[in-house]
Amino acid sequence: MKCRAIKRMLSAYIDDELTSTQGERVEEHLRDCPSCRHSLEMLRDAWDILDVLPHPKPAPHFYTRLKSRLLKEEKSKPHTWIENVLVPALAAGVVILGILVGNSISKNGIQRNASVTAEEAWAESMHLDSFDDFPTASFGEAYAELTDIELAMEGFKP
Amino acid sequence: MDDTELMLRVKQGDDQAFRQIVETYHKPILDLCFRYVGNQEDAEEVAQDVFIRLYKAAHRYQPKAKLSTLLYRIAVNLSLNRIRDRKAKRWVSWEHHRKEDEKRPLSSETSQPDTVLENKEKQKMIRDVIDSLPPNQRTAVILKRYHDLSYEEVADVMRCSVSAVEARLHRAKQNLKKRLKPFIP
Numbered sequence: 001m002k003c004r005a006i007k008r009m010l011s012a013y014i015d016d017e018l019t020s021t022q023g024e025r026v027e028e029h030l031r032d033c034p035s036c037r038h039s040l041e042m043l044r045d046a047w048d049i050l051d052v053l054p055h056p057k058p059a060p061h062f063y064t065r066l067k068s069r070l071l072k073e074e075k076s077k078p079h080t081w082i083e084n085v086l087v088p089a090l091a092a093g094v095v096i097l098g099i100l101v102g103n104s105i106s107k108n109g110i111q112r113n114a115s116v117t118a119e120e121a122w123a124e125s126m127h128l129d130s131f132d133d134f135p136t137a138s139f140g141e142a143y144a145e146l147t148d149i150e151l152a153m154e155g156f157k158p
Numbered sequence: 159m160d161d162t163e164l165m166l167r168v169k170q171g172d173d174q175a176f177r178q179i180v181e182t183y184h185k186p187i188l189d190l191c192f193r194y195v196g197n198q199e200d201a202e203e204v205a206q207d208v209f210i211r212l213y214k215a216a217h218r219y220q221p222k223a224k225l226s227t228l229l230y231r232i233a234v235n236l237s238l239n240r241i242r243d244r245k246a247k248r249w250v251s252w253e254h255h256r257k258e259d260e261k262r263p264l265s266s267e268t269s270q271p272d273t274v275l276e277n278k279e280k281q282k283m284i285r286d287v288i289d290s291l292p293p294n295q296r297t298a299v300i301l302k303r304y305h306d307l308s309y310e311e312v313a314d315v316m317r318c319s320v321s322a323v324e325a326r327l328h329r330a331k332q333n334l335k336k337r338l339k340p341f342i343p
Contacts, residue, residue, distance in 0.1 A: 011328040017309050045342045046335040056192040063180050066206050
């Protein structure tokens with residue numbers, strides 16, 4: 001087998017991932033090929049040196065802290081039927097109630113305005129405005145005052 | 159009880175089964191996360207995220223893949239997310255590291271022997287070399303080298319073919335050989 005093909009297999013050879021037949025072919029070639037042996041050695045050294053890196057130390061109480069986080073997340077999660085159903089339903093109810101109350105208030109207001117207008121209209125038709133006071137500082141007011149004084153002199157209270 | 163049975167119990171709400179899973183896989187998952195994020199604190203946090211994700215998804219569990227494969231897959235994804243988030247906040251990290259560097263005593267001021275410091279420097283450089291690998295190669299290296307998964311298991315975690323794993327590891331080893339040459343005696 002040629003060196004190029006062998007060198008492509010060296011990585012899997014190091015990882016023990018070749019079939020037994022493939023492994024035997026590689027080993028047979030390595031016996032007679034110093035160049036491929038050198039390539040294998042370089043690859044192995046680069047792979048082995050990764051062991052230099054330390055492993056992390058598992059902290060104690062990992063599970064306790066994990067459980068605590070889960071509980072916290074559970075508490076902050078919205079309770080499904082309360083917040084997803086009841087709260088929106090209540091909010092909708094308040095809005096509907098507000099609309100109904102608002103409608104009721106505005107209707108009463110309209111009726112009161114209408115009745116005042118009708119009253120005024122009736123008074124006008126009966127010429128009851130004739131009995132209204134004279135506007136301030138008018139000749140009518142002055143005449144009425146004079147008339148009041150005359151009546152008072154005759155014993156009538158204004 | 160095997161992992162599938164345990165996980166089916168977790169699906170039913172069995173907390174003891176969940177605890178058993180956590181205790182079995184805490185160390186390898188922490189190790190995997192550590193290889194990506196590079197520090198204990200972040201690795202612990204991401205490892206917790208992995209188990210929280212598993213717990214929350216338990217109701218949808220189907221015993222199609224091995225539990226270890228699922229856990230590794232979640233761990234790889236969350237670790238990569240953490241690295242991406244960190245890169246996005248790089249200026250903060252740079253500031254943090256600059257301040258940390260200022261706090262760190264000079265080698266002449268420390269009581270640690272030179273060999274310990276040398277080892278730490280060496281470790282840092284080797285970690286940098288691994289971090290410099292393309293993501294797929296780095297993941298394949300971490301899963302194979304530090305967790306001794308078979309090519310088939312690595313392929314399951316990475317959702318690729320076995321030949322793709324083989325090619326990635328071959329290229330990764332070539333890259334490591336080149337970049338780690340100064341450190342090889």
